[in-house]
Amino acid sequence: IAGITQAPTSQILAAGRRMTLRCTQDMRHNAMYWYRQDLGLGLRLIHYSNTAGTTGKGEVPDGYSVSRANTDDFPLTLASAVPSQTSVYFCASSDSSSVDEQFFGPGTRLTVL
Amino acid sequence: GQNIDQPTEMTATEGAIVQINCTYQTSGFNGLFWYQQHAGEAPTFLSYNVLDGLEEKGRFSSFLSRSKGYSYLLLKELQMKDSASYLCAVRDSNYQLIWGAGTKLIIKP
Numbered sequence: 001i002a003g004i005t006q007a008p009t010s011q012i013l014a015a016g017r018r019m020t021l022r023c024t025q026d027m028r029h030n031a032m033y034w035y036r037q038d039l040g041l042g043l044r045l046i047h048y049s050n051t052a053g054t055t056g057k058g059e060v061p062d063g064y065s066v067s068r069a070n071t072d073d074f075p076l077t078l079a080s081a082v083p084s085q086t087s088v089y090f091c092a093s094s095d096s097s098s099v100d101e102q103f104f105g106p107g108t109r110l111t112v113l
Numbered sequence: 114g115q116n117i118d119q120p121t122e123m124t125a126t127e128g129a130i131v132q133i134n135c136t137y138q139t140s141g142f143n144g145l146f147w148y149q150q151h152a153g154e155a156p157t158f159l160s161y162n163v164l165d166g167l168e169e170k171g172r173f174s175s176f177l178s179r180s181k182g183y184s185y186l187l188l189k190e191l192q193m194k195d196s197a198s199y200l201c202a203v204r205d206s207n208y209q210l211i212w213g214a215g216t217k218l219i220i221k222p
Contacts, residue, residue, distance in 0.1 A: 042117065042200070042212030043156070058209065090155060101146065102210065104155035 003027065004105035006091050012111045013081050021076045021108050023091035031094045032074040033102065034058075034066060036087040043090065049074055081112040115139045117213035119201050124219045125191055133186045133199050133216045141206025147175050147186045148200040150215065156200055160186070188218075196220045 004025045013019050025032065030051045035043040045058030049068040063085060065077045074093075078085055088109050092102040116138045125131040137145070144163040148156040162168055162177035162184060174187040186199055198215040205211055 040214055042214045043202075043210075044212070045209060048209070099144075099161045100204075101158040101161060104157070106155050 004091055004093055004103060006089075006105040006108050008108060009106070010109040010111075012113065013078075015081055015083060015112055017081050019078045019081055019110070021078075021089055021091075021110070023074045023076070023105055024072050025074075025091075025093045025103075025105075026072065027093060027095065027103065028071060029093035029095045029103070030071070031096060031100075032068065033092040033094075034064070034074070034076045035090045035092065036060065036085075037090060037107075038087050046076065046089075081110075083112045086110060086112045115205065115211045117201055117203060117211055119199075119213040119216045121214070122217045122219065124221060125188075127191055127193060127220055127222050129191050130187065130189050131191060131218065133188075133201075133218065135184045135186070135201035135213060137182050137184070137201070137203045137211075137213075139203045139205045139211055142179060143204040143206070143208060145175075145177055145184050146202045146204070146210065147173075147184075148202065150198045150200055152197070159199075191220050193220050193222070 007022045033048045034046040047066040049055045052071045090107045091105040094100045094102045119135045147159040150156040160175040167176045172189045177184045200215045201213040202210040
């Protein structure tokens with residue numbers, strides 16, 4: 001693995017179903033983030049984790065949950081998917097350097113019908 | 114509220130120079146980022162400004178004026194591969210990034 005991987009690449013999901021988007025990084029970054037990107041809108045932060053064992057809510061957390069059991073993995077769960085959760089989801093990580101730029105995974109395109 | 118404004122779309126000619134503007138109103142300021150995002154791909158980091166002035170990195174430069182809440186990204190010697198969306202983001206007082214909607218740059222031969 002090099003950088004950040006996300007799975008699945010894309011998914012079509014029936015409304016009401018539970019879904020977990022996976023995110024794994026091998027850069028030993030402390031901080032990880034989940035964003036959604038919708039046409040005409042900027043990236044919006046769903047949840048974040050500053051270090052393993054801690055998580056926080058972002059701008060649009062409702063309907064989503066996360067966990068951070070270790071440094072490398074940061075899964076995002078939709079407990080009961082709704083059509084408004086149709087979006088492209090990006091996972092990112094950063095290393096708390098002075099610049100602290102975020103590195104992004106390739107994204108998961110999710111469609112909820 | 115927090116707000117990042119940038120033009121929705123710009124068109125430029127191969128070989129030319131283009132300036133993409135970004136204005137912001139945020140609760141606190143801890144740096145401004147520019148990212149490039151090709152269609153269907155992830156954003157990738159281009160530049161970071163935390164102090165006023167110009168940061169130059171090859172064909173790309175980024176400028177910041179904190180007093181005016183303003184930044185621009187300058188792309189020189191445009192190439193077709195520069196066709197992408199350019200995202201402006203500000204790190205706020207909570208150290209979270211607030212993102213603009215992005216500027217789609219179209220390069221014509």
